[in-house]
Amino acid sequence: MNELYSVAVALVTAGLSVGTTLLWLRYLSRLHRQRMDQLLALRDQMHEDPLGTLLRDQHTLAQVGLRSLDWQGRWYGAPVAGSLGPAVRPAQVPGLGPGVLSQFFQYDDMSLTLRVGLKGLRGERLLFAMQAAEVLFAMLQGALAARQLALAAAVNQRARVSVFLQHDMRNLAQWVQLVAEDFGAADTDELLMLRARRLRKNAALAADRAKRMAQALLNPAWQPSARVQLTALDLSAQILQAGHLHQVAIDIEGTATLQWDGVALTSVLDNLLGNVSCLSRERLLSARCRVVIREAEQTIQVHFETPQLPLEVPLEKLFEPWSNSRALHKGLGMYQARQQTEQAGGQLYAEHLGSGIRVVLCVPCQKS
Amino acid sequence: MQNKLTVMLVEDDASLRDWWAGSLEEMGYVVLLAGSVAEGWALSRQTVSQIELAVLDLGLPPTPNEATAGLELMRLLILDRPALKVLVLTGQDEPAVALQAISLGAFDFLNKPASSQRLREALARAALFLRAEKQLNANGQTRMTLTAPIAEGVKEFGEAAQEGLVRAVLADSQFNVAQAARKLGLTREHLYYFIKKFGIRRVTP
Numbered sequence: 001m002n003e004l005y006s007v008a009v010a011l012v013t014a015g016l017s018v019g020t021t022l023l024w025l026r027y028l029s030r031l032h033r034q035r036m037d038q039l040l041a042l043r044d045q046m047h048e049d050p051l052g053t054l055l056r057d058q059h060t061l062a063q064v065g066l067r068s069l070d071w072q073g074r075w076y077g078a079p080v081a082g083s084l085g086p087a088v089r090p091a092q093v094p095g096l097g098p099g100v101l102s103q104f105f106q107y108d109d110m111s112l113t114l115r116v117g118l119k120g121l122r123g124e125r126l127l128f129a130m131q132a133a134e135v136l137f138a139m140l141q142g143a144l145a146a147r148q149l150a151l152a153a154a155v156n157q158r159a160r161v162s163v164f165l166q167h168d169m170r171n172l173a174q175w176v177q178l179v180a181e182d183f184g185a186a187d188t189d190e191l192l193m194l195r196a197r198r199l200r201k202n203a204a205l206a207a208d209r210a211k212r213m214a215q216a217l218l219n220p221a222w223q224p225s226a227r228v229q230l231t232a233l234d235l236s237a238q239i240l241q242a243g244h245l246h247q248v249a250i251d252i253e254g255t256a257t258l259q260w261d262g263v264a265l266t267s268v269l270d271n272l273l274g275n276v277s278c279l280s281r282e283r284l285l286s287a288r289c290r291v292v293i294r295e296a297e298q299t300i301q302v303h304f305e306t307p308q309l310p311l312e313v314p315l316e317k318l319f320e321p322w323s324n325s326r327a328l329h330k331g332l333g334m335y336q337a338r339q340q341t342e343q344a345g346g347q348l349y350a351e352h353l354g355s356g357i358r359v360v361l362c363v364p365c366q367k368s
Numbered sequence: 369m370q371n372k373l374t375v376m377l378v379e380d381d382a383s384l385r386d387w388w389a390g391s392l393e394e395m396g397y398v399v400l401l402a403g404s405v406a407e408g409w410a411l412s413r414q415t416v417s418q419i420e421l422a423v424l425d426l427g428l429p430p431t432p433n434e435a436t437a438g439l440e441l442m443r444l445l446i447l448d449r450p451a452l453k454v455l456v457l458t459g460q461d462e463p464a465v466a467l468q469a470i471s472l473g474a475f476d477f478l479n480k481p482a483s484s485q486r487l488r489e490a491l492a493r494a495a496l497f498l499r500a501e502k503q504l505n506a507n508g509q510t511r512m513t514l515t516a517p518i519a520e521g522v523k524e525f526g527e528a529a530q531e532g533l534v535r536a537v538l539a540d541s542q543f544n545v546a547q548a549a550r551k552l553g554l555t556r557e558h559l560y561y562f563i564k565k566f567g568i569r570r571v572t573p
Binding site (some may be wrong): 168175177244263 | 381382383384386387388390391394404405406409410427429430432433440444459480481482483484485
């Protein structure tokens with residue numbers, strides 16, 4: 001009887017222990033989840049200011065067990081170092097060796113080593129802190145990669161504006177030099193008046209250029225290619241001329257005169273027929289393109305058909321940058337042509353036709 | 369200036385083009401203006417009369433920051449009018465661009481900003497060559513500049529020379545095959561053979 005009683009007490013004790021442990025684990029699990037959510041909530045701030053977030057949100061980091069952190073390296077060309085909490089010192093941690101987790105981040109002009117000290121942590125706290133450290137590393141990696149992408153885009157935008165300005169600045173320098181020379185050499189009143197009249201006639205054009213340059217200099221979001229200037233275009237004449245320039249025989253059906261962006265149309269025709277010409281020559285085929293101009297309700301569709309000419313890239317990659325070349329300034333033609341078309345309110349897409357393709361240009365404008 | 373020479377000016381910057389045009393007219397040239405490859409090519413096709421000189425900006429739309437469009441126009445113009453003297457005026461400093469322009473047959477290469485005096489001298493030199501070449505032509509001779517790969521040998525070089533000669537004489541005779549054949553000392557059939565061989569097409573205005 002005594003034995004039975006002892007067994008019952010042991011079972012009840014064991015049950016209580018298991019129950020208490022389960023409750024404790026449940027509590028820990030909730031706490032862990034809550035604190036991990038708090039850590040994850042720092043993600044947006046981290047994208048804005050990665051290192052500043054570490055300094056500002058020490059409390060959140062400490063709650064997930066990350067009390068001891070340090071980092072050093074180069075931050076966009078300048079040395080950087082910082083720390084939080086007790087110094088990170090390697091110490092033997094059971095099951096973890098020296099007790100320090102570290103991660104190295106490397107981008108173009110930025111490199112950073114982040115270390116997390118785990119000294120003094122044991123059991124579930126140690127496991128929790130290790131997991132939090134991995135999450136922190138991943139968040140930092142994402143934030144730094146996003147910053148790098150944004151930086152590259154911004155640099156690219158600046159480069160576009162800068163290249164535009166270089167071109168216009170040279171022309172401006174040339175114009176100033178000519179005007180100065182011509183006026184300097186005007187040794188009679190008659191000649192002086194003649195040149196003054198020329199300058200008056202030229203003034204509006206010069207002012208227009210000055211305005212464009214000022215826009216590019218003063219407005220960081222300005223894009224040279226975003227300007228859409230509508231002009232009356234004889235579509236079939238433009239296509240035939242582009243075909244002639246690229247030595248592509250054009251078999252054209254239909255015609256239209258329309259108001260659209262001449263630069264966008266030139267870009268589409270230049271890239272499209274340039275590619276037809278190059279691919280045909282490479283494959284020893286005669287360079288031909290059938291063009292069909294169709295009028296829909298509010299659009300004019302132009303079909304460029306080359307069923308005889310196999311594509312060198314999959315159709316879905318036709319408009320992807322660098323899909324056929326990784327060389328700088330190469331393999332961007334069709335991508336840019338589509339961008340310019342869309343900026344001007346049009347559409348450019350491709351579909352399979354025979355063993356080649358049909359490229360369709362939709363111009364959303366009425367006939368002029 | 370004895371007879372007014374015709375200059376084709378291709379420049380995408382409107383104010384600069386306008387000022388250049390005024391300066392060239394003051395210098396005594398007849399000036400034809402274009403602002404893009406398409407306009408330049410159309411102008412060459414539509415102009416029946418002689419265009420003896422061309423001042424060509426290499427950076428033209430749709431890629432004003434590269435020399436590609438200008439070089440392509442130069443290639444076409446020289447093919448269409450072999451006697452044309454092309455003065456390249458450009459903001460592209462790269463030696464490779466100059467090399468490419470010269471290999472395509474540019475007469476001179478001026479970097480922007482270029483002085484008015486420099487352009488005047490270059491045009492005068494081109495006009496001098498033009499007149500001398502006309503004199504040679506009148507004497508039944510021709511002067512040609514050829515760019516051909518040495519490694520491909522004498523035969524290829526000879527073919528390039530043949531093509532250049534046939535194109536030059538045909539252009540000089542306004543594509544009158546009988547007249548060109550007489551000048552070249554060939555039968556018309558033989559000249560047609562060369563026209564077909566080199567893929568020479570008459571550009572109708």
